[in-house]
Amino acid sequence: MLKITNLHATVEGTEILKGINLEVAPGEIHAIMGPNGSGKSTLAQVLAGHDAFTVTEGTVRYENEDLLDMAPEDRARKGVFLAFQYPVEIPGVNSAYFLRTGLNEVRKARGEEEIDAYDFLALIRAKMALVEMDESFLKRSVNEGFSGGEKKRHEVLQMAVLEPRLAILDETDSGLDIDALRVVANGVNQLHTPQNSAIVVTHYQRLLEYIVPDYVHVLMGGRIVRSGGKELALQLEDRGYDWIREETAAAAATTQPAGA
Amino acid sequence: MAADNDTISGYAAAFEGFEAALNGGARSPLHARRREAIARLQEHGLPTARFEAWRHTNPAPLASGCFAPVMTAGKLSAEAIRPFVVSAIDGPLLVFADGQFVPGLSRVSDLPDGVQVHSLSAPGSGTAAIISGNLAALTLGAEHGFAALNTAFVRDGAIVTINAGCTVDLPVQILHVSTGQAGLTTPRTLVVAAAGSRASVVETFASTTSGAGVLTSSVAEIVVGAGAVVEHTRIHLHGAESLHAGTLHVTEAQDARFTAHTFCLAGRILREDVHTVLRGEHIESTLNGLSLPLGDDHVDNYTTIEHVAPDCSSHELYKGVVGGRAHNVFRGKIHVHQAAQRTDAYQSNQNLLMSDDAEINSKPQLEIYADDVKCSHGSTTGQLDPDALFYLRARGVGLQQARGVLTRAFAGELVDRLQHEGLRNHVERLVSTRLDAVLADQGEAR
Ligand SMILES: Nc1ncnc2c1ncn2[C@@H]1O[C@H](COP(=O)(O)OP(=O)(O)OP(=O)(O)O)[C@@H](O)[C@H]1O
Ligand SMILES: [Mg+2]
Numbered sequence: 109m110l111k112i113t114n115l116h117a118t119v120e121g122t123e124i125l126k127g128i129n130l131e132v133a134p135g136e137i138h139a140i141m142g143p144n145g146s147g148k149s150t151l152a153q154v155l156a157g158h159d160a161f162t163v164t165e166g167t168v169r170y171e172n173e174d175l176l177d178m179a180p181e182d183r184a185r186k187g188v189f190l191a192f193q194y195p196v197e198i199p200g201v202n203s204a205y206f207l208r209t210g211l212n213e214v215r216k217a218r219g220e221e222e223i224d225a226y227d228f229l230a231l232i233r234a235k236m237a238l239v240e241m242d243e244s245f246l247k248r249s250v251n252e253g254f255s256g257g258e259k260k261r262h263e264v265l266q267m268a269v270l271e272p273r274l275a276i277l278d279e280t281d282s283g284l285d286i287d288a289l290r291v292v293a294n295g296v297n298q299l300h301t302p303q304n305s306a307i308v309v310t311h312y313q314r315l316l317e318y319i320v321p322d323y324v325h326v327l328m329g330g331r332i333v334r335s336g337g338k339e340l341a342l343q344l345e346d347r348g349y350d351w352i353r354e355e356t357a358a359a360a361a362t363t364q365p366a367g368a
Numbered sequence: 369m370a371a372d373n374d375t376i377s378g379y380a381a382a383f384e385g386f387e388a389a390l391n392g393g394a395r396s397p398l399h400a401r402r403r404e405a406i407a408r409l410q411e412h413g414l415p416t417a418r419f420e421a422w423r424h425t426n427p428a429p430l431a432s433g434c435f436a437p438v439m440t441a442g443k444l445s446a447e448a449i450r451p452f453v454v455s456a457i458d459g460p461l462l463v464f465a466d467g468q469f470v471p472g473l474s475r476v477s478d479l480p481d482g483v484q485v486h487s488l489s490a491p492g493s494g495t496a497a498i499i500s501g502n503l504a505a506l507t508l509g510a511e512h513g514f515a516a517l518n519t520a521f522v523r524d525g526a527i528v529t530i531n532a533g534c535t536v537d538l539p540v541q542i543l544h545v546s547t548g549q550a551g552l553t554t555p556r557t558l559v560v561a562a563a564g565s566r567a568s569v570v571e572t573f574a575s576t577t578s579g580a581g582v583l584t585s586s587v588a589e590i591v592v593g594a595g596a597v598v599e600h601t602r603i604h605l606h607g608a609e610s611l612h613a614g615t616l617h618v619t620e621a622q623d624a625r626f627t628a629h630t631f632c633l634a635g636r637i638l639r640e641d642v643h644t645v646l647r648g649e650h651i652e653s654t655l656n657g658l659s660l661p662l663g664d665d666h667v668d669n670y671t672t673i674e675h676v677a678p679d680c681s682s683h684e685l686y687k688g689v690v691g692g693r694a695h696n697v698f699r700g701k702i703h704v705h706q707a708a709q710r711t712d713a714y715q716s717n718q719n720l721l722m723s724d725d726a727e728i729n730s731k732p733q734l735e736i737y738a739d740d741v742k743c744s745h746g747s748t749t750g751q752l753d754p755d756a757l758f759y760l761r762a763r764g765v766g767l768q769q770a771r772g773v774l775t776r777a778f779a780g781e782l783v784d785r786l787q788h789e790g791l792r793n794h795v796e797r798l799v800s801t802r803l804d805a806v807l808a809d810q811g812e813a814r
Contacts, residue, residue, distance in 0.1 A: 156762050160754075184764035196759040200777030209773065210763030217764070250759075266763060 115166035126330035142327035156190035185217030187273030191263035204246035256283040264295035293318030313341040378434025405519035414513040435552035441468035442547025456790025459538025482534025488525035506617035514613040525556030532562035539568035548577030557588040568599040579607020594621040606635035622648025632659040657686035658782040661694035668697040675708035684715040690726035691809035701733040715745040
């Protein structure tokens with residue numbers, strides 16, 4: 109479904125991603141963990157198509173197409189969804205309108221008919237119940253004045269409405285209470301089918317008790333330095349990142365003695 | 369003295385011709401006002417580029433060269449005015465063609481209780497006193513000569529009076545249509561809302577042609593009585609080549625609530641002077657404005673809020689979405705007199721530039737002579753928020769549509785402030801259509 113090969117990306121001339129390799133097969137859930145500033149959000153935003161980042165090297169194939177060649181809207185229409193770490197406030201655009209506009213674009217791309225206001229209401233009610241959000245949010249401007257947790261639920265709501273094939277969740281669990289965490293996990297698990305995949309960026313192994321990953325990757329200094337099963341998350345929880353940092357440095361020293 | 373003597377002597381000569389054609393009308397109180405106005409015009413002239421108030425708007429296209437007053441109304445059909453009438457409002461309607469009342473297209477009978485509408489050319493019983501007491505009372509001393517030009521050549525106009533304590537639910541619609549006859553037209557409106565009344569008046573300026581060579585010099589005067597609640601909406605939908613210099617003058621008595629909405633949607637040069645005077649205590653006054661110039665359009669909103677009495681508040685929000693090589697100017701003066709203690713005044717001007725060649729000038733001007741006041745102002749200019757654009761695109765919304773969504777949301781704040789639903793929907797459609805054109809006028813596509 110997704111194949112990232114030797115991906116390098118810069119922001120304002122600084123290289124942040126320094127050769128990412130990652131393959132996600134249909135139905136798989138991958139967790140990405142790593143210290144602050146290691147490039148997790150950069151990777152997520154590059155996959156979604158944010159133009160603040162420049163890809164300088166490497167390729168990303170999505171369902172056998174060149175993902176990097178697509179406009180952000182086309183990626184979304186083809187089933188790529190990013191739940192933002194910092195959802196954007198849009199004053200004057202209410203949530204219902206925002207959700208319906210996005211949904212209709214995605215539906216058109218799938219060859220489906222646009223949904224009318226009546227059917228949309230029925231659909232959105234069901235989805236809101238799933239993420240335990242009050243309907244009053246539909247009338248409010250997108251994310252404006254939402255609490256941190258409400259913003260995250262709203263991201264999951266959007267995901268539930270758009271039903272992406274590849275969901276990328278960037279710290280959707282950060283700042284959530286335990287109930288909200290369960291709600292977010294529910295949202296992801298509902299979407300999870302043998303065809304649909306997810307990349308879950310998180311700092312906490314806690315989330316992975318609800319969303320069970322097939323793989324856990326550690327992103328550090330712009331590279332994936334270690335991959336493993338879900339037990340890797342537990343190890344990180346216990347021991348932090350220093351041991352990986354040391355082992356990575358040692359490995360680099362043996363393979364490249366002249367380096368450093 | 370005016371720099372351009374030829375222009376003024378041209379108007380003086382035109383005035384003599386106008387006066388000669390009036391016959392008996394030349395002895396009316398209205399004509400006395402015209403005479404005062406032409407004298408004032410001859411004394412003070414029209415603005416020149418040296419006027420501080422015209423710093424960012426070259427007055428020459430409006431003020432140098434005499435625009436021969438249009439003396440006979442062109443033909444106007446019900447079909448032609450349909451797009452400009454708010455069909456959802458089944459209330460009083462006054463239609464003017466080239467400044468002259470058209471009874472056949474208007475709706476002035478079976479009015480709701482408490483409201484009277486008349487045309488200046490056919491005043492009813494009782495309106496004579498209102499005309500002589502109010503017409504030009506507010507604008508004779510107005511800063512620039514266009515108000516005097518209007519008064520000197522005014523032939524007709526709308527007079528709306530609302531009785532004390534009466535509430536008029538349906539907005540009164542006034543439609544000033546230019547049929548494209550080149551020259552000067554002088555639409556005129558007088559609204560007198562007696563104490564405790566409630567009313568809404570909508571004025572639309574429209575044209576059935578591109579309006580080349582048309583100069584509209586409009587004046588509206590509004591008297592808001594004690595405790596009255598008045599909403600006044602001006603929709604500028606002139607022809608793309610039209611020129612307009614307008615004056616809105618408001619006087620407010622204690623406990624009044626007044627709101628003005630100004631939508632500058634089309635016209636080559638649109639200058640609007642708004643001046644409201646808060647004369648009594650506990651007045652709440654609001655000026656809203658939305659300007660959507662494109663191409664080579666030039667819009668200048670020159671506003672003055674005068675706090676004379678204590679304990680009043682005023683709010684002002686003007687926004688612009690500027691495309692092409694258009695130029696949007698805002699001047700917001702808040703004048704707080706010494707006696708106007710505990711004034712609370714807030715002003716904001718926000719602009720979105722949709723092209724690299726678009727230009728804005730924004731100037732707050734606070735003159736505060738009282739010591740216990742809360743006065744603030746803010747001004748922002750920029751492009752659409754790139755993060756919001758990306759957010760929408762990440763949800764499948766295409767770039768052009770995303771720009772539209774954000775721009776509409778920006779402008780929508782002012783549309784949403786209209787109280788009457790039918791009017792709001794009408795303006796929303798007009799704004800939406802215009803925004804599409806502004807959005808398409810990006811100069812270099814990005
Ligand atoms: N627009 C930008 N301009 C400059 N630097 C940026 C920009 N965006 C990201 N960076 C830098 O890139 C690096 C990686 O940031 P990124 O947001 O990808 O980290 P992260 O792994 O998601 O961190 P966190 O766990 O704190 O969310 C950081 O050093 C950050 O400061
Ligand atoms: Mg991050």
